[in-house]
Amino acid sequence: MAEMDRPNESCIIKNSLYQSHEITARVVKAGDHAIDATCGNGGDTLFLAGLTGEGGKVYSFDIQREALDRTSDRLKKEGLYGRVELIHDTHERMDEYVKEKVRCVMFNLGYLPGGDHSIGTRGESTIAAVKKAMELLMVNGIITIVVYYGGDSGFSEKEEILDFIRTINYKQYTVTKTEFVNQINCPPILVCIEKLF
Ligand SMILES: C[S@@+](CC[C@H](N)C(=O)[O-])C[C@H]1O[C@@H](n2cnc3c(N)ncnc32)[C@H](O)[C@@H]1O
Helix, strand or coil, X not given: CEHHHCCCCCCCCCCHHHHHHHHHHHHCCCCCEEEECCCCCCHHHHHHHHHXXXXXXXXXXXXXXXXXXXXXXXXXXXXXXXXXXXXXCCHHHHHHHCCCCXXXXXXXXXXXCCCCCCCECCHHHHHHHHHHHHHHEEEEEEEEEEECCCHHHCCHHHHHHHHHHCXXXXXXXXEEEECCCCCECCCCEEEEEEECC
């Protein structure tokens, strides 16, 4: 059975996206500021807006206007629009928009579901953005990266990211990689980075 076909609700070991939400929910509190580095259809942005609450703020980036429009519609329907700043720009420039420290940054790599599969995240720009996110993170804040690979996403971004995270200074950041080792169809990998000081 493919990873994405596993019945997430009845399994104890949830998929990588679910696990990224679990750890983020443990860390983010009402009033916090957070970043969704890959807005897409807005699932993670809505999730973060729920956690940060009325007094908090979510910055949500995407290079595709279509993604931001879809997310804007969803936020308005849920009454969460006022908590989110939607930014039509690459996440490599997140430091030009976010001037305060944030509690978490979520990356959900790959292409826009229901969109153009040729417009996806790329290793070089993703790594540049993760480095910016590491600087913006507050102590004990968390970065989650759900790494899709195979199919239209290919393999190079995954390899570049896994090479990069092994080089991160262990004294300043704790880095984990969670992967499914007996599934088929390239189930996404979860990378978490916690800032220690
Ligand atoms: C898998 S989707 C994200 C899914 C989304 N988080 C959700 O909950 O629906 C990946 C998104 O990353 C966007 N993207 C690709 N390169 C980007 C970049 N350099 N900066 C910001 N977003 C980018 C794509 O346009 C796409 O919408």
